[in-house]
Amino acid sequence: xxxxxxxxxxxxxxxxxxxxxxxxxxxWIYRDPEFYAVEQEAIFRSSWQIVxxxxxxxxxxxxxxxxFLGETIMVVRGRDGQVxxxxxxxxxxxxxxxxxxxGNCGSRIVCPYHAWTYEHDGRLIGMPxxxxxxxxxxxxxxxxxxxxxxxxxxxxxxxxxxTPSVAEMMGPYGEELxxxxxxxxxxxxxxxxxxxxxxxxxxxxxYSDGLHITVAHPGLTRxxxxxxxxxxxxxxxxxxxxxxxxxxxxxxERAYQHFLPEVPHLPPERQRLWTYFKLWPNVAIDIYPxxxxxxxFIPVSPTETMIREIAYVHPDHRPEMKAARYLNWRINRSxxxxxxxxxxxxxxxxxxxxxxVGPLGTTEVCLRSFARxxxxxxxxxxxxxxxxxxxxxxxxxxxxxxFAAE
Numbered sequence: 519x520x521x522x523x524x525x526x527x528x529x530x531x532x533x534x535x536x537x538x539x540x541x542x543x544x545x546w547i548y549r550d551p552e553f554y555a556v557e558q559e560a561i562f563r564s565s566w567q568i569v570x571x572x573x574x575x576x577x578x579x580x581x582x583x584x585x586f587l588g589e590t591i592m593v594v595r596g597r598d599g600q601v602x603x604x605x606x607x608x609x610x611x612x613x614x615x616x617x618x619x620x621g622n623c624g625s626r627i628v629c630p631y632h633a634w635t636y637e638h639d640g641r642l643i644g645m646p647x648x649x650x651x652x653x654x655x656x657x658x659x660x661x662x663x664x665x666x667x668x669x670x671x672x673x674x675x676x677x678x679x680x681t682p683s684v685a686e687m688m689g690p691y692g693e694e695l696x697x698x699x700x701x702x703x704x705x706x707x708x709x710x711x712x713x714x715x716x717x718x719x720x721x722x723x724x725y726s727d728g729l730h731i732t733v734a735h736p737g738l739t740r741x742x743x744x745x746x747x748x749x750x751x752x753x754x755x756x757x758x759x760x761x762x763x764x765x766x767x768x769x770x771e772r773a774y775q776h777f778l779p780e781v782p783h784l785p786p787e788r789q790r791l792w793t794y795f796k797l798w799p800n801v802a803i804d805i806y807p808x809x810x811x812x813x814x815f816i817p818v819s820p821t822e823t824m825i826r827e828i829a830y831v832h833p834d835h836r837p838e839m840k841a842a843r844y845l846n847w848r849i850n851r852s853x854x855x856x857x858x859x860x861x862x863x864x865x866x867x868x869x870x871x872x873x874x875v876g877p878l879g880t881t882e883v884c885l886r887s888f889a890r891x892x893x894x895x896x897x898x899x900x901x902x903x904x905x906x907x908x909x910x911x912x913x914x915x916x917x918x919x920x921f922a923a924e
Contacts, residue, residue, distance in 0.1 A: 536890060538900055541875040543889045545868040546904040548717040553898065554820040556910050558587055560895050564680025565799055566687075568812050569593045569666075569673050570620070571830055572601065573704045579622045579638065584675065586816065591664050592616050593673050594623065596638035603666035603675045609642065609659045610634045619709060627661075636661055671701030672812070687753035687797060694793075699783055700810060703830035706843070712825040713818075714858065716865040718800060719892075721815040721823050724861050726755040726796050726884035734860055737852055740766040741775070742792075750887035753798045757884075761790035774845035777838045781807050796884075798891065804850075808842045811850075821865065874902040 547553045570582035570593060578597040583590060583606055590606040592615070606615050613631035616623055626643070627636040635644035640661035648654065666675045669684040681687065688695065714721060724730070728748035732739050738746070742759030749756050766772045780789060784807060793805040800815040813827040831843065867873055878886055893899040898909065 536893070538893065539886055539890065540878055541889075542878055542885065543719065543892055543899055544875050544902050545870075545873050546901075547892075547896075547899055548719055548865065548868040549820050550904055551820050552907065552910050553896070553904075554717075554817070556896055556898075556913075557817070561799055561892075562587055562817065563678040564676055566667065566674040566676050566681060566684050566797065566801065567814060568801055569603070569675055571703065571705060572668065572671050572673065572701065573830075574620065575601065575673075577622065579624050580620075581616055581623055582620045582673075583616055583618065587677065589677060590614060591675055593666065593675070594627070594638050597625075598639075600639075601666070601668065601673055602639060603664040603673070604640050604661040605664060607662070608632075608634055609661065610645070615661075670695055671703065681798070682753070684797070688795075690751050691754065691756065691795065695805075697784060697788060698805060698810065699832070700830070703810060703832055706809060706829040706831045709826060709828045712827070712854075714823045714825060714861065715821060716823055716861045717821055717868070718815045718817040718823040719888075720861045720865050720868075721825065722796065722800055722888065723885055724857055724864075725794070725802055725813075725815075726750075726757065726888065727882070728757060728884070729879075729882065730860065731759075734856055735853055737766075737768065737771055737849055740768060740771055741849075748881075748884055750883040752887075755794075755796040755884040755887065757794040759792050761792070770845050770848045774842055774849060777841040777845065778808060779836055779838045779842065781832075783832075799888075806846060808839060808846055 567584065567586055569584040569591065574580070574582055575593065575595040578595055578599075581592050581594045583592050585591075591603055592606040593601060593603045595601050607613070608615055608629040608631065610629065610632055613629055615627055615629055615636075617630075623638075627638065629635070633644075633646055634642065637643050640663060642656045642659045642661075645651070664675050664677065665679065666673060667684050668674070669688065674684050685692070726748070728746055731742070731746045732744055738759065741761055743762050746759045747757065761775060761778075763775075765775060778790070789807055791807065795803045795805070797803070800817075802813040802815070804811040804813070809829050809831045811827055811829045813825055816824040816826055818824050829843075878889070889899075898905060
């Protein structure tokens with residue numbers, strides 16, 4: 519058992535080799551309730567989460583809601599065109615203000631319980647029986663704002679400060695992303711939620727794992743051959759594959775290769791390129807020539823995760839583009855089902871007394887990066903076996919999560 523546990527701090531990855539770089543995270547943290555509770559504060563409260571795209575809320579009063587860590591957040595477009603984020607909670611008696619995943623709240627946000635009324639910018643502007651509250655300060659009873667950032671057209675929120683801006687975290691790939699004109703995209707369909715009976719880290723590990731592609735995803739192997747790349751930056755993992763010219767033996771894959779049309783705004787090297795990004799710790803963006811999907815691996819319990827996803831596209835009514843997008847869905851639906859089988863296998867194995875940690879090869883750069891981040895933020899991640907119950911209550915203030923640029 520590794521007992522030495524340095525204090526938390528700094529960015530999630532560093533170039534200095536660590537003693538445990540060659541082993542995976544321990545199995546117990548993929549199922550332990552106490553560790554799961556610590557993760558909420560140490561990792562997720564300061565993490566950036568996608569709520570929606572600007573083109574999901576084009577009109578004044580349009581909103582999207584997002585439930586995360588027991589909080590309900592709303593992102594609202596104001597009459598001034600600005601997008602803002604607030605806790606979806608009335609300041610009077612804590613009633614939920616806006617219902618459903620999306621909609622339009624009209625010219626004001628009105629609480630359905632006691633009709634306290636707010637402007638789109640969060641200001642409290644009306645309440646019944648105002649005189650009964652004495653010398654009441656409207657200015658101090660507006661909606662509670664939530665930190666938000668717009669990057670590449672997506673609206674991100676976080677519940678607490680800590681990590682750098684999304685723009686800084688994605689900075690190494692800014693020019694690459696700019697080629698796709700993501701800010702001009704519009705939603706294709708609606709947000710879907712797919713439950714998975716596994717720990718969120720299991721989903722994140724699988725997403726960034728390059729070794730399993732040729733073993734467990736025959737469709738992707740037929741499309742990419744063995745040319746699948748992976749790399750890890752301090753805050754972002756990147757994976758990619760270039761579509762082969764050789765027609766696939768499977769009809770849907772061969773049809774996708776055939777029908778995928780040229781996209782006028784993309785340079786030649788991106789016309790047949792599939793790229794995957796994972797933003798620390800649980801946001802994934804799949805970039806195809808024909809569309810872009812985002813996914814979040816939202817923790818629900820130590821052994822439950824909700825995958826939240828939706829696709830975005832540039833308006834394009836060409837029949838071949840419509841066909842390509844349908845075939846993209848067909849191909850990736852098969853990949854998703856294959857991944858579900860894989861992560862179910864792993865989650866079951868994490869409960870075995872025979873398994874503690876496993877070796878990591880030098881090419882498993884994304885898993886190494888993720889494991890190093892977890893160990894830095896929650897030093898107990900270094901322990902091969904769980905510490906005695908109640909360990910989280912014995913933590914000192916100096917062990918609070920901290921982030922800094924490298």
